Amino acid sequence: MKKELKVIGKPIPKHDARMRVTGEAVYGHDIVLPNMLYGAILRTEHPSAILESIDVSAAKKLPGVVCVITAEDVDVNNIGYKRDHPILKKGEVNCTRDEIAAVAAETKEIARQALKLIKVKYKVRKGVYDAFEALKESSPQINKFISGKFDNKNIAETFHYEHGNLEEEKKKSAAIVTRRFTLPRMTHACMATSNITASFNPVDRKLLLYSSTQVPFLYQRDMAHALKMNPSDIRVIQPIIGGGFGSKLDMHPFEPICALLSIKTGRPVQILYSREEEFIASPIRQPMVIDLTAGVDKKGNFTFREINIVKDNGAYTSWGATTPFVIMQAFSSLYKLGACRFDAKAVYTNNIFAGSFRGYGNPQATFALERVIDLLADEIGMDHAEIRLLNANEKGETTGQGLHYETCGHKECLETVISKSHYSKKKALDKGERFKRGIGLASMLHVGGGAKIYRSDGCGTTLKIDPYGYCTIITGSNEIGQGSETVLAMIASEELGIELKKIKVINTDTDIKPWDVGVHASRTSFVAGNSLLGAIKILKEKLNKKAAQLLKADHSEFEYENNQIRSAKTNDSIALDKVVREMHFSEPNELAIASFFYEPSSKFQDKNFKGNVSGTYAFASQSIEVEVDTYTGNVRVLDVYVAQDVGKVLNPLLLDGQIEGGILQGVGYALTEELLMHEGKILNPNFHNYKMLTASDIPNIHFFPIETNDKEGPYGAKGVGEAPLIPTAAAITNAVCNALGVEFVELPLTPERILKAISLNKKNNNHNANPISL
Amino acid sequence: MKRKVKKSKSKVSQLHEVSFTLNGKKVFCKVKSATVLLDLIRDVFELKGTKPGCNEGECGACTVLVDGAPVNSCLFLAINADGKKLTTIEGLMKPDGTLDPVQESLVQNGAVQCGFCTSGMTMTIKALVNKYENIPHVPGEIKSEIPTRDEIKKHLEGNLCRCTGYVKILDAAEKLFSKEE
Known part of the structure; x- marks a missing residue:
């Protein structure tokens, strides 16, 4: 018989919400250390130029300036996973973010003033701002630090994947559709701008960093490599982080720069980005052009997909270049598929480089795929819902790529949103005159149990109970606002019968906590949850032994509730804190501490990208209704029906928050958000012109969690964080296409694009309107 | 933000005395003409609960109450706080820890x-x-x-x-x- 859950599944508010709602939570911006200096960075005026000279003499003389550095003053390694990114640029600049010099001064004002006194002579170059242009023989080599293992000098990274017999599947196809999709730059726009406080101690030569990284242990290693230090001499402490969404997966140049300023001055140094700097110099969702050809047989079964992707890598390689890991999963394994051939390349340009962003390439892939599915259905005269249901993934399936779906809620997600949104009825409705309504469907597949892209996807936990009955969870995982800390406390409360207020979560210090990969791939509750459960099991064995001795019981079945350990046989009980005290103070004198390292059952993929890369997989479907004002081109998202295979609901309140927040980011991606660039410069680096959505823009969200109870997950749960935004832009675009009877192959669907499409459609007056590319 | 740096030869920036009520307490201080309320609250009174999100009045993270009305403290000159009643996030919770x-x-x-x-x-x-x-x-x-x-x-x-x-x-x-x- 399954035990009834007392804490798990309950809508429990966030563990530290009271701290955050009273202004007591300390973010990076709030840190002030004794004798602290303020750092500022001089960035290039031109995206592509030769640096002829840099004169910092006037800046150095400004009273209050303590240190000025350029590339000449530091002995460092390049950063980025390709090690193709110099921290401070020397000889040339290749992108509008490029760091030329940095200043540390007594006040922020003096630091900023000093930057104006630095004289840089540039010899401006033309620059290459288009990835296809960069691939031409005539283009110059943009990044000088690459290995040259690719046949084109501007290729940073390539991915090739295939399964099945493509030619056979093409022959089977009754219809084939080819489209080119173009995806924009979207920025994370975390509410807290990028920040770091570095404190180098000249006595013990150790470096302390208050950093808002999402991946503290990888960061520690990367920082050590950059600065030529021993990783263990670097301690990373995470203050409260004001938003992540993937932006803090890469280490960015400002971080080692701040460390260098601290090392040079022997004083703490803080760098805080302005909002404009945040727009210019923090990462983005990688822009890409996706060429997709897909087929369907006459019964509606998907036959093949052939994909070619060109990603604008910008001037340096970030984790953004590796998004094809995830993109290819969507193309190879979302819906059943006979054959797939996938090629992607990341191409250097003089544009800004990307980073990772919630969904990790999946929103781009899902947009292209789900758009083409509607077109394939139209070609063979099949209903858009029916074709998806026919091809939906199933429990027990192992895909061509080797992803194994031990549980799979795909079909149930689809059925739920189709029925709850009255999809068929709404789709058939008259579209209206000025205000045209439409409805669209899209699904998504994402890793739901971590992703083994490093040699380990593990997480360590140390758990202790003190002599007063309080529990401390020291976890390798970290909190960036998503609420995983709360989920861990709930797990400990559930299993140990300790009330939530007696549970502490320690997760911010690399000197203390055990190893973990970091916050990404929607992995934290899954991996850290399992790790905690492992530690609890070991600790309970110790506690049970002592309890049995104290209760003079001859068995080991005990229950934990209300801070008591109770014999399951005799019903005798003893206070948990008393058991711990007896462990400590009576022989054989041991601590109530346990450690556990959890490694998911997933496999590291082979060089052909095949293998079961995640512990489990998450599925979701969305059915979205929109209304398009054909006079203004404005799109209003009315209702979003979302069903998501979450495995098991651990905390419905926090789950809702992930779903709603994700969907609104997806609506922004679909309709309003684009970082506009012209010849390498950003045209809208502020909230006035970069249109983030406000409270007035929210649709009605109807959420239906689907519980598939995956045996790999803690209590059956799967990762949830990224999924909600992945299919949103696709479903919205399908809805707009349904409303207007025209096609779109680009995002965002701004009023300009909508109006242009409507007017072209009128001109063509053609049922098979061509895709609109503006 | 391309704010112009004041030339060093410009007049020594004049300090202004302001007094106001901050979270129920009478306070007074000297501020420069250009000091914004956000910096005064965070840097002088060290109340870090008010957050700097954009410093250009777009995001609302720095909202405080001036005589009960919400203002973006990043755009509100500190000298204009004179004689006013200010409430920041720190002023809402009761001393016994009861939340507003x-x-x-x-x-x-x-x-x-x-x-x-x-x-x-x-x-x-x-x-x-x-x-x-x-x-x-x-x-x-x-x-x-x-x-x-x-x-x-x-x-x-x-x-x-x-x-x-x-x-x-x-x-x-x-x-x-x-x-x-």
Whole structure:
């Protein structure tokens, strides 16, 4: 018989919400250390130029300036996973973010003033701002630090994947559709701008960093490599982080720069980005052009997909270049598929480089795929819902790529949103005159149990109970606002019968906590949850032994509730804190501490990208209704029906928050958000012109969690964080296409694009309107 | 932000004495003409709960109450605080740790994720509560004057949040205006 859950599944508010709602939570911006200096960075005026000279003499003389550095003053390694990114640029600049010099001064004002006194002579170059242009023989080599293992000098990274017999599947196809999709730059726009406080101690030569990284242990290693230090001499402490969404997966140049300023001055140094700097110099969702050809047989079964992707890598390689890991999963394994051939390349340009962003390439892939599915259905005269249901993934399936779906809620997600949104009825409705309504469907597949892209996807936990009955969870995982800390406390409360207020979560210090990969791939509750459960099991064995001795019981079945350990046989009980005290103070004198390292059952993929890369997989479907004002081109998202295979609901309140927040980011991606660039410069680096959505823009969200109870997950749960935004832009675009009877192959669907499409459609007056590319 | 750096030869910036009430306490200090309220609160009074989100009046993270009304403290000159009553996020909780109903509602409704917008959101909602509390009504009777969800949305338009999608924040605000006393 399954035990009834007392804490798990309950809508429990966030563990530290009271701290955050009273202004007591300390973010990076709030840190002030004794004798602290303020750092500022001089960035290039031109995206592509030769640096002829840099004169910092006037800046150095400004009273209050303590240190000025350029590339000449530091002995460092390049950063980025390709090690193709110099921290401070020397000889040339290749992108509008490029760091030329940095200043540390007594006040922020003096630091900023000093930057104006630095004289840089540039010899401006033309620059290459288009990835296809960069691939031409005539283009110059943009990044000088690459290995040259690719046949084109501007290729940073390539991915090739295939399964099945493509030619056979093409022959089977009754219809084939080819489209080119173009995806924009979207920025994370975390509410807290990028920040770091570095404190180098000249006595013990150790470096302390208050950093808002999402991946503290990888960061520690990367920082050590950059600065030529021993990783263990670097301690990373995470203050409260004001938003992540993937932006803090890469280490960015400002971080080692701040460390260098601290090392040079022997004083703490803080760098805080302005909002404009945040727009210019923090990462983005990688822009890409996706060429997709897909087929369907006459019964509606998907036959093949052939994909070619060109990603604008910008001037340096970030984790953004590796998004094809995830993109290819969507193309190879979302819906059943006979054959797939996938090629992607990341191409250097003089544009800004990307980073990772919630969904990790999946929103781009899902947009292209789900758009083409509607077109394939139209070609063979099949209903858009029916074709998806026919091809939906199933429990027990192992895909061509080797992803194994031990549980799979795909079909149930689809059925739920189709029925709850009255999809068929709404789709058939008259579209209206000025205000045209439409409805669209899209699904998504994402890793739901971590992703083994490093040699380990593990997480360590140390758990202790003190002599007063309080529990401390020291976890390798970290909190960036998503609420995983709360989920861990709930797990400990559930299993140990300790009330939530007696549970502490320690997760911010690399000197203390055990190893973990970091916050990404929607992995934290899954991996850290399992790790905690492992530690609890070991600790309970110790506690049970002592309890049995104290209760003079001859068995080991005990229950934990209300801070008591109770014999399951005799019903005798003893206070948990008393058991711990007896462990400590009576022989054989041991601590109530346990450690556990959890490694998911997933496999590291082979060089052909095949293998079961995640512990489990998450599925979701969305059915979205929109209304398009054909006079203004404005799109209003009315209702979003979302069903998501979450495995098991651990905390419905926090789950809702992930779903709603994700969907609104997806609506922004679909309709309003684009970082506009012209010849390498950003045209809208502020909230006035970069249109983030406000409270007035929210649709009605109807959420239906689907519980598939995956045996790999803690209590059956799967990762949830990224999924909600992945299919949103696709479903919205399908809805707009349904409303207007025209096609779109680009995002965002701004009023300009909508109006242009409507007017072209009128001109063509053609049922098979061509895709609109503006 | 391309703010012009003041030339060093320009007049020695004059200091102005201002006195005001900060979270119920009388305070006074000397400020430069160009000092904005946000910097005064954070750097001089060391109240770090008010957050700098954009420093250009777009995001609302730095919202404080001046005589009960919400203002972007990044755009409000400190000298204009003279004689006013200021409330920051630190001024809401009672000394015994009891949260203001706005704060409590945000916590209970799951309206807080990363929390960087939360101080500003809290103050903006508090201003709405103040506004409606000032509409006279007979205690014990059903309040006729309460904001609709759309009015609450409109009121919160100046506060950006990247995490929550606003739904839970609106829920929290809406629940503060229950129809019965």
